Amino acid sequence: xxxxxxxxxxxxxxxxxxxxxxxxxxxxxxxxxxxxxxxxxxxxxxxxxxxxxxxxxxxxxxxxxxxxxxxxxxxxxxxxxxxxxxxxxxxxxxxxxxxxxxxxxxxxxxxxxxxxxxxxxxxxxxxxxxxxxxxxxxxxxxxxxxxxxxxxxxxxxxxxxxxxxxxxxxxxxxxxxxxxxxxxxxxxxxxxxxxxxxxxxxxxxxxxxxxxxxxxxxxxxxxxxxxxxxxxxxxxxxxxxxxxxxxxxxxxxxxxxxxxxxxxxxxxxxxxxxxxxxxxxxxxxxxxxxxxxxxxxxxxxxxxxxxxxxxxxxxxxxxxxxxxxxxxxxxxxxxxxxxxxxxxxxxxxxxxxxxxxxxxxxxxxxxxxxxxxxxxxxxxxxxxxxxxxxxxxxxxxxxxxxxxxxxxxxxxxxxxxxxxxxxxxxxxxxxxxxxxxxxxxxxxxxxxxxxxxxxxxxxxxxxxxxxxxxxxxxxxxxxxxxxxxxxxxxxxxxxxxxxxxxxxxxxxxxxxxxxxxxxxxxxxxxxxxxxxxxxxxxxxxxxxx
Amino acid sequence: xxxxxxxxxxxxxxxxxxxxxxxxxxxxxxxxxxxxxxxxxxxxxxxxxxxxxxxxxxxxxxxxxxxxxxxxxxxxxxxxxxxxxxxxxxxxxxxxxxxxxxxxxxxxxxxxxxxxxxxxxxxxxxxxxxxxxxxxxxxxxxxxxxxxxxxxxxxxxxxxxxxxxxxxxxxxxxxxxxxxxxxxxxxxxxxxxxxxxxxxxxxxxxxxxxxxxxxxxxxxxxxxxxxxxxxxxxxxxxxxxxxxxxxxxxxxxxxxxxxxxxxxxxxxxxxxxxxxxxxxxxxx
Numbered sequence: 001x002x003x004x005x006x007x008x009x010x011x012x013x014x015x016x017x018x019x020x021x022x023x024x025x026x027x028x029x030x031x032x033x034x035x036x037x038x039x040x041x042x043x044x045x046x047x048x049x050x051x052x053x054x055x056x057x058x059x060x061x062x063x064x065x066x067x068x069x070x071x072x073x074x075x076x077x078x079x080x081x082x083x084x085x086x087x088x089x090x091x092x093x094x095x096x097x098x099x100x101x102x103x104x105x106x107x108x109x110x111x112x113x114x115x116x117x118x119x120x121x122x123x124x125x126x127x128x129x130x131x132x133x134x135x136x137x138x139x140x141x142x143x144x145x146x147x148x149x150x151x152x153x154x155x156x157x158x159x160x161x162x163x164x165x166x167x168x169x170x171x172x173x174x175x176x177x178x179x180x181x182x183x184x185x186x187x188x189x190x191x192x193x194x195x196x197x198x199x200x201x202x203x204x205x206x207x208x209x210x211x212x213x214x215x216x217x218x219x220x221x222x223x224x225x226x227x228x229x230x231x232x233x234x235x236x237x238x239x240x241x242x243x244x245x246x247x248x249x250x251x252x253x254x255x256x257x258x259x260x261x262x263x264x265x266x267x268x269x270x271x272x273x274x275x276x277x278x279x280x281x282x283x284x285x286x287x288x289x290x291x292x293x294x295x296x297x298x299x300x301x302x303x304x305x306x307x308x309x310x311x312x313x314x315x316x317x318x319x320x321x322x323x324x325x326x327x328x329x330x331x332x333x334x335x336x337x338x339x340x341x342x343x344x345x346x347x348x349x350x351x352x353x354x355x356x357x358x359x360x361x362x363x364x365x366x367x368x369x370x371x372x373x374x375x376x377x378x379x380x381x382x383x384x385x386x387x388x389x390x391x392x393x394x395x396x397x398x399x400x401x402x403x404x405x406x407x408x409x410x411x412x413x414x415x416x417x418x419x420x421x422x423x424x425x426x427x428x429x430x431x432x433x434x435x436x437x438x439x440x441x442x443x444x445x446x447x448x449x450x451x452x453x454x455x456x457x458x459x460x461x462x463x464x465x466x467x468x469x470x471x472x473x474x475x476x477x478x479x480x481x482x483x484x485x486x487x488x489x490x491x492x493x494x495x496x497x498x499x500x501x502x503x504x505x506x507x508x509x510x511x512x513x514x515x516x517x518x519x520x521x522x523x524x525x526x527x528x529x530x531x532x533x534x535x536x537x538x539x540x541x542x543x544x545x
Numbered sequence: 546x547x548x549x550x551x552x553x554x555x556x557x558x559x560x561x562x563x564x565x566x567x568x569x570x571x572x573x574x575x576x577x578x579x580x581x582x583x584x585x586x587x588x589x590x591x592x593x594x595x596x597x598x599x600x601x602x603x604x605x606x607x608x609x610x611x612x613x614x615x616x617x618x619x620x621x622x623x624x625x626x627x628x629x630x631x632x633x634x635x636x637x638x639x640x641x642x643x644x645x646x647x648x649x650x651x652x653x654x655x656x657x658x659x660x661x662x663x664x665x666x667x668x669x670x671x672x673x674x675x676x677x678x679x680x681x682x683x684x685x686x687x688x689x690x691x692x693x694x695x696x697x698x699x700x701x702x703x704x705x706x707x708x709x710x711x712x713x714x715x716x717x718x719x720x721x722x723x724x725x726x727x728x729x730x731x732x733x734x735x736x737x738x739x740x741x742x743x744x745x746x747x748x749x750x751x752x753x754x755x756x757x758x759x760x761x762x763x764x765x766x767x768x769x770x771x772x773x774x775x776x777x778x779x780x781x782x783x784x785x786x787x788x789x790x791x792x793x794x795x796x797x798x799x800x801x802x803x804x805x806x807x808x809x810x811x812x813x814x815x816x817x818x819x820x821x822x823x824x825x826x827x828x829x
Contacts, residue, residue, distance in 0.1 A: 414673040418735070421631060422686040422742065423663030432689065437676045539722060 035519070039512030043275040045268050048114050048126060048260040050242055051085065051100060052107045059098055060114065060126055060242030061085030062260070064505075069101065086506075088116070088124040089241055096123055097505040110261045113143050115150075117239065120253040120285065123506060126260075127247065131238035139235070146237065147259065153235065153251045160232035160252055167225045175218045177477055182211050187373035279513065284468065288497050289507045293514055297521065298472055299385070299465075299487035304454045304525055306389035306483075307396065311449055314393060315400025316435075316442055322401070323408040324430055336405075343398035351459030354391030359383055359463060379484050383464035385473045386483035391463045392456060396449035403448060407441020408434060443533040447526050454522045457491035465492045467500070490518040582607035582746065582776045583628065588642035590623060590632070597623050599800045601642070605793075610772050612791035612808065613780045616823070619797040621780045625748050627651075628778065629665040630658050647745055663690070666739030666775075670751040672731035674723035674738075679715050682723040682734055686742035701741050709737035710767050729760025736767060740775070747771065749779040753786065765790050784824055788812050796820045 006012075050060040065084035071077045081102045090096050117125040129146040132139040132153075140146045186207050235251040258271055282292030318339075326332045363380035371379040380386070411434050419429040435442075457465075466486045473485045498504075498511040583605035590598040598620045605611045613621035626632050627644060630651060644651040651661055663686070674682050681688075683705050684698045692698065702719065706712040711733040715726070723734055732752055739747055749768075753761040768777060768790045781787050787794050788808060795805040796819070804811060804820045815821040822828055 412673070414669060414671055415675060417631065417634070418667075418669065418673040418675065418738075419685070419689075420634065421629060421662055421667040421669075422689065422738065423659050424685075424689045425659060428689045432685070433675050 032519075035512050035515050038509060039514075039516040042509035042513050043272045043279070045116065045258060045260060045263065045271045045275075047110050048116070049085065050109050050111050050114075051083075051105055053100065053104050054106055055104070058243050059085055059087050059100065060111070061087035061098065062116075064097060086124075087242075088126040089122075089247070090503075091122040092241060092245060092247060096503055112261055113147070114242075114260055115147070115239070115257055116260045117237075117249060117254055118256040118290075119249060120255065123286070123290065123503070125239055125241075125247060125249060127239040127241040129237055130240050130246075132235065133238070134235045150257050153237075154254055154257050157232075157252050157254050160228070164225065164228055164232070167221055167228065172218065172221050172225070174477075175214050175221065179211060179214050179218070182207050182214065184373045191373060280517070287502060288467065288493065289501050289503045289510065293488075293490065293493060293517060295469055295472060296488040296490045296493040296514070297517060298474075299469070300454060300490045300518070300521055301525070302473055303385055303389050303392070303460075303487065303489065304450055304521075306385065307392045307453045308446060308450060310389060310393040311396050311400050311453075312442070312446055315397045315445065315449075316404050318397070319401045319404035319408060320430065323405050324426070324434070339398045339401050343402070346458075347395055347456050348458040348462075350391055350395045351462035354387055354394070354459055354463040355383070358387040358390050363387060382484075383462070383466075383486055384484040385464055385487045388460050388464035388487070391459050392453045395456065395459060396453045399449045399452060400442070400445040403445025404438065404442045407438035407445070410441060411437045440533045440537045443529055443536070447529045447533070450525050450529060451522060454518070454525060455491060457489070457495060460489055460492060465489045467492075467496050490514055490521065494518065582647060583778070584643075584645040585624075585627075586643040586645075588624070588627060588640070588644060590620075590627060590638065590640045592635070593637045597800050598627075601802050603795060603802060603805050605776065605778060607776055608772055608774070609792040610768060610777045610779060610790050612787035612794045613778065613797060614782075614784060614787050614794055614823075615797035615803075616828070617782075620800040621795075621797045622750055624797070625750055625778060625780050628746070628748055629662050629667055631667070633658060663742060664745050666742065666744035666747045668732070668735050668739055668747065668749045668752045670754055672728065672735050672755070674726070674731050674734050676722065676724060678720045679723050679726070679734060680719040683737050683741050685738060690742065705737040705741035708740050708771070709733045710763065710770075711737055727760070729756050729763060732756060732760070732764060733767065736764075736771075740771070744775065746776045746778065749777065751780050751782060754782060761786070784812075796823060798823070 046062045048060055049063055050058065052058050062085065063083060064086045066081060067084075068078040069076075069080045069082050071080075082099050083102060085098050085100060086096060087093060087098050088096060111128075114126065114128050117127075119125055128143050129150065130143055131141050132146045132149055140149055186204065189204055189207075232252045233250055237249045237251055237254070239247050239249055241247060256271070256274070258267075263271070279292045280297070281294050283295060284293065285291035322332055322335060326335075359382060363378070363382065363384075367375060367379050367381040415433055415437060416429055419433045420426070424432070464486050466488065469486050469488045471482070471485060473482050473487050474480060475482065494511055494514045497507045497514060501507040585601055585603050585605075588598055588601040589596070601624060613625060615621050623632065627640060628646065628651065632638050632640065640652060642652075646661070646665060649661065649664070650656055675685060677685070680698075680702055683702045684692075687698055687701055703712060703716075706715065711730060714730060715734075723731065726734060732755075736747075736752075753764050756764065765786065768779065771777060772792075779787075779791065791808045793806065794808045794811045796803045796811070796817075798819055804815065804817045806816060810816075811820065812824060815824060
């Protein structure tokens with residue numbers, strides 16, 4: 001076949017289109033691949049290496065990286081290698097990671113009996129446990145003896161921490177909540193009295209009595225807590241680090257301990273799974289560089305659901321008016337163009353609007369009208385999950401309007417005529433025939449809106465996301481949904497951990513892991529909507545004609 | 546017109562055809578004058594500047610099948626849609642003249658269009674079931690009228706489906722989608738939906754044009770049985786169908802009513818040259 005024929009038949013077009021698709025797939029696969037590899041390898045417990053340097057220094061840590069040393073202009077540019085060790089022991093060294101030139105190394109080995117301790121503060125502690133004491137009494141003084149006692153100690157520490165948290169967060173938290181409620185009631189009485197209201201000294205006395213009651217309860221719990229702490233905090237572990245220093249560690253603070261070089265493959269896998277699990281379900285520690293991301297997952301999901309609840313009715317109603325009721329003319333065309341353009345407005349603009357309108361104006365007004373007793377502390381007059389969801393709803397409503405309008409337009413005219421000819425009003429026709437027939441298309445709009453909404457960060461930073469939210473927006477205290485509360489969000493968490501963290505090197509893998517979770521959540525939310533949509537389609541699929 | 550029946554694409558031995566022949570004969574023998582059910586006087590209609598219907602005046606008999614025939618664009622469907630004011634849905638349409646259906650002045654400003662449409666059922670060219678279950682399709686008219694009593698709805702559903710000769714085929718799958726039926730079944734579902742609200746008149750706008758011959762046959766049989774109870778106006782392109790099912794036929798041409806006569810007369814001795822040319826296939 002000649003070149004001319006080939007050109008005329010458009011063979012190069014097939015190559016071009018095919019390559020374009022190929023490049024797209026390659027980029028997406030590469031993106032997901034890099035995130036998966038970096039994110040999922042983070043929890044794998046690698047062996048510890050002890051490195052002795054020419055100058056006599058000794059470092060031990062997990063091998064984190066190896067790269068050629070750049071030295072531009074010199075003949076050895078990129079010829080020599082250096083390694084990065086995660087040496088931990090930040091409280092001793094002041095750093096977590098250490099770069100070492102391979103040329104400086106005298107010996108490298110993987111010593112037996114060294115442990116990694118994950119603890120409450122300062123990142124991991126690496127070393128050999130040598131002494132276990134309870135008060136002044138020595139429980140074990142050989143590495144082997146201590147190692148034997150360790151498993152039980154870690155389990156006990158975990159149980160103790162849970163008991164302490166139960167009192168601190170649960171019981172004392174509840175008392176604090178009640179005291180705050182009483183204080184607000186008192187403030188309300190003050191307000192009423194100032195406006196020459198009736199004398200409320202009886203109620204006031206009752207409130208004072210209740211406060212006293214709660215305070216004595218509080219003192220009791222406090223005592224209980226201190227007792228528990230004293231009992232739990234008596235055992236101390238002494239760990240000898242690679243450079244020969246002793247570090248004393250309260251066993252209550254140990255989250256996990258494992259012998260890094262004495263693990264089987266399955267043992268490593270178990271630690272990996274438990275770390276991944278903990279990452280998903282724990283609260284963050286150490287300014288988000290340790291612990292888990294549960295509050296961020298929860299906040300993201302709740303915000304997207306709230307946003308969906310707001311955006312669907314709003315968008316569908318608007319689309320119904322434009323498509324079904326409005327007279328199709330110049331004005332409708334302008335509105336349609338405006339809606340389409342709204343979808344292209346940068347999200348930070350919506351954030352600024354949300355801050356100015358929702359938070360300051362609407363929230364401020366609500367505070368003055370309904371929560372005057374807690375002013376000047378704002379209740380709704382500050383960023384919160386409700387305002388963030390509303391802002392995102394506004395941001396994504398054009399998507400829903402456009403998709404709904406198309407879905408409504410796709411409902412065949414014959415179906416509307418059938419309904420009208422039965423004596424149905426326009427309203428009944430829309431409600432009973434047009435909307436159900438358009439539901440799958442409307443859900444497609446919601447899917448697009450959720451995909452966009454779950455990934456937005458900029459507007460949230462202005463309207464309610466925080467680095468660390470002590471309480472979830474959903475809990476056991478009336479009214480259960482606390483829409484005024486600030487919340488955590490995976491997208492913001494990625495930014496915060498990656499760029500605002502004091503310990504960037506340690507946080508880097510967490511950025512990838514958090515990204516994986518954000519992707520999984522977006523995919524799962526979308527899948528849910530897709531399954532619902534396909535059910536609807538399946539239910540009313542058009543038969544063969 | 547028994548010889549017209551033999552044009553049906555089925556063997557004369559077909560039992561359905563025999564039944565139809567008998568019914569046909571019975572209808573022909575009782576050609577006594579019926580009370581007029583629909584009175585159309587000087588009906589004019591235009592879409593913008595386009596004058597579509599010119600001074601239509603005709604009376605349609607009670608419990609008879611009246612067929613509207615004529616070439617495409619002659620205004621027969623438009624006239625049909627005037628009867629239940631479906632033309633309201635089109636912008637820029639002007640209607641004058643008087644249409645009285647069972648004593649109800651359809652076009653009067655005081656007339657409730659919902660009331661008109663509830664009393665006049667309509668079946669469309671393309672079957673248009675709702676994206677709902679078969680059951681919900683049938684009881685749709687009752688539901689929008691505010692009826693929600695389960696027993697009443699069940700009873701109406703069964704009665705209508707039986708009336709539309711669909712009950713035996715769908716009684717075990719009433720909760721399946723109406724869109725899953727075959728073309729003919731869907732059209733009968735639409736008829737069941739129309740008769741569920743017990744209208745007085747049924748309008749059919751080319752109900753068989755999208756159906757195969759067997760489905761067409763079933764619909765035609767249905768029309769026979771329905772006319773015992775309902776006044777039926779049917780628009781059709783199929784002259785044989787008009788001859789088979791209707792008692793009276795109206796021939797339209799360019800928006801004018803050319804001839805309106807008992808079907809037997811029109812197909813044997815047409816009173817107008819245009820009619821003759823049309824039914825003998827010289828144009829159209």
